[in-house]
Amino acid sequence: MEKAVRIVVLSLIFFASQINCQEAILHISNENREREYCLVHNHSWTPLSQTLDAAEQYPLVNLTSTVLCTSSGISPDVVKDKAVVVMRGDCDFSQKALAAQSLGAKALLIASNISLITPSANDSEYAKVHIPLALMRYRDFREAQQLFGDGMQVKLYAPPNPKIDASIAVMLLISIVTIALGGYWSGACEKERLNNMVFFVALMCGMLVLMYFFYNILVYIIIAIFCLASASALFSCLDAVMDLIGCGTVNFSIRTWTFSVRSLILAAVCISIAVIWGVYRNEDRWIWILQDLLGIAFCLNFMKTISLSNFKICVILLSLLLVYDVFFVFITPFFTKNGVSIMVQVALGPDASGEKTQGNMVEVPAEPQTPSEKLPVVMRVPRFSAWAQNLCGVQFSILGYGDIIVPGLLVAYCSRFDVWINSRKKIYFVSCCIAYLLGMMVTFAVMLLSGMGQPALLYLVPFTLITSAVVAWCRKEMRQFWTGTSYEVLDSTRKPLLSEGRTDCCVEGENC
Numbered sequence: 001m002e003k004a005v006r007i008v009v010l011s012l013i014f015f016a017s018q019i020n021c022q023e024a025i026l027h028i029s030n031e032n033r034e035r036e037y038c039l040v041h042n043h044s045w046t047p048l049s050q051t052l053d054a055a056e057q058y059p060l061v062n063l064t065s066t067v068l069c070t071s072s073g074i075s076p077d078v079v080k081d082k083a084v085v086v087m088r089g090d091c092d093f094s095q096k097a098l099a100a101q102s103l104g105a106k107a108l109l110i111a112s113n114i115s116l117i118t119p120s121a122n123d124s125e126y127a128k129v130h131i132p133l134a135l136m137r138y139r140d141f142r143e144a145q146q147l148f149g150d151g152m153q154v155k156l157y158a159p160p161n162p163k164i165d166a167s168i169a170v171m172l173l174i175s176i177v178t179i180a181l182g183g184y185w186s187g188a189c190e191k192e193r194l195n196n197m198v199f200f201v202a203l204m205c206g207m208l209v210l211m212y213f214f215y216n217i218l219v220y221i222i223i224a225i226f227c228l229a230s231a232s233a234l235f236s237c238l239d240a241v242m243d244l245i246g247c248g249t250v251n252f253s254i255r256t257w258t259f260s261v262r263s264l265i266l267a268a269v270c271i272s273i274a275v276i277w278g279v280y281r282n283e284d285r286w287i288w289i290l291q292d293l294l295g296i297a298f299c300l301n302f303m304k305t306i307s308l309s310n311f312k313i314c315v316i317l318l319s320l321l322l323v324y325d326v327f328f329v330f331i332t333p334f335f336t337k338n339g340v341s342i343m344v345q346v347a348l349g350p351d352a353s354g355e356k357t358q359g360n361m362v363e364v365p366a367e368p369q370t371p372s373e374k375l376p377v378v379m380r381v382p383r384f385s386a387w388a389q390n391l392c393g394v395q396f397s398i399l400g401y402g403d404i405i406v407p408g409l410l411v412a413y414c415s416r417f418d419v420w421i422n423s424r425k426k427i428y429f430v431s432c433c434i435a436y437l438l439g440m441m442v443t444f445a446v447m448l449l450s451g452m453g454q455p456a457l458l459y460l461v462p463f464t465l466i467t468s469a470v471v472a473w474c475r476k477e478m479r480q481f482w483t484g485t486s487y488e489v490l491d492s493t494r495k496p497l498l499s500e501g502r503t504d505c506c507v508e509g510e511n512c
Contacts, residue, residue, distance in 0.1 A: 310484025
């Protein structure tokens with residue numbers, strides 16, 4: 001019985017780890033060269049081979065002078081046992097496929113000058129089409145004509161895209177390292193500030209709604225603020241690292257002002273990085289490295305600077321933000337016109353079509369377009385297992401800064417509490433970090449199994465709050481942990497001012 005259960009679990013993990021994407025690859029070759037291009041197809045309608053070696057090779061016939069809504073005017077001898085490329089027109093995809101199929105074609109490519117969308121048809125038409133059908137960019141076909149001429153041989157295949165991608169491990173590493181460093185730094189620089197939490201959360205809600213309705217205007221303001229804040233945060237982080245490794249500095253004075261050479265160099269480096277990101281922020285292939293670097297610095301500096309004074313405030317704030325996250329991810333799609341949550345729309349920009357359809361339908365621009373501006377509020381790591389599909393565009397795994405900062409505030413409080421109680425093993429800090437790691441793993445697991453993005457705070461907040469409370473309860477320090485009392489552990493050799501069990505202030509009959 002136990003062996004059968006293991007087999008079932010392993011089978012579920014295996015099937016959950018693979019997903020058939022709607023992007024595919026067109027492999028064109030001749031005797032001298034080969035090249036690959038982006039295709040968009042419907043796997044449930046016309047499935048393709050998963051590997052290049054397993055795919056059948058066909059000569060390609062250029063019929064872009066027609067849209068092939070009917071088979072009239074075309075000789076079957078021209079297209080029999082070949083792949084055909086035609087232009088996209090007003091008739092249905094299934095109508096084109098049936099026309100090509102009646103002429104004896106083995107595959108149909110539809111060249112498009114507009115966005116490539118996942119081809120679909122009426123339910124009654126699905127069973128009639130037996131040949132592969134896919135859309136490609138017309139500009140890609142023109143390029144292939146110039147490179148290969150008329151002797152093109154083509155293969156169509158769609159490599160499976162693993163759900164469990166290495167980018168998740170990188171994202172997990174970024175998040176846990178950031179909150180651990182931020183929490184430790186906050187404990188080393190203990191500060192106490194009291195914030196109006198309800199006002200803070202209400203301000204976040206209002207800002208999110210404003211971003212939804214006035215995105216095209218406010219996005220540039222947020223980008224400018226991010227450049228300034230992240231450059232300052234990166235300077236603070238690098239300056240702390242320099243102090244840690246014992247790097248000295250040289251000062252010089254100009255009139256009444258004193259300058260540090262080290263600070264000037266660090267400031268120049270940090271400003272340069274922020275400016276480079278600001279200029280090239282839409283270069284998906286490499287700019288994500290700088291965005292993640294600036295984002296890590298921003299989160300670290302935020303957690304070091306902003307601190308919660310006790311566990312009670314942590315519980316209230318994290319609970320409010322949990323409700324905020326769940327509401328704007330799960331509830332707001334019922335009120336928006338396009339069915340996309342306000343959180344996703346703001347985080348990913350106005351063209352978040354992939355999230356709207358939960359990845360089942362795709363849309364690829366046929367021509368290069370000016371990229372839409374996106375808010376710098378997420379960590380971005382490209383999906384390493386999807387390099388083949390990146391012919392159609394770079395795919396990213398993302399994690400919001402809030403999913404690091406919000407639990408990070410609790411981690412930082414735990415770190416400071418360890419300092420207050422002089423805990424050498426930093427039991428609260430370590431246990432909260434472990435709870436955050438487990439919460440992130442559960443978040444990614446639910447995301448992979450459900451096939452849709454998740455509000456990470458839904459899992460991170462319960463994991464971290466419950467774990468911290470259990471540790472405090474087991475150590476019988478819940479009262480101090482709840483109120484944030486910073487007390488000193490008395491030397492065991494010192495006698496107490498009052499005897500054990502005394503609650504009054506009178507000793508040996510003295511008057512109080």
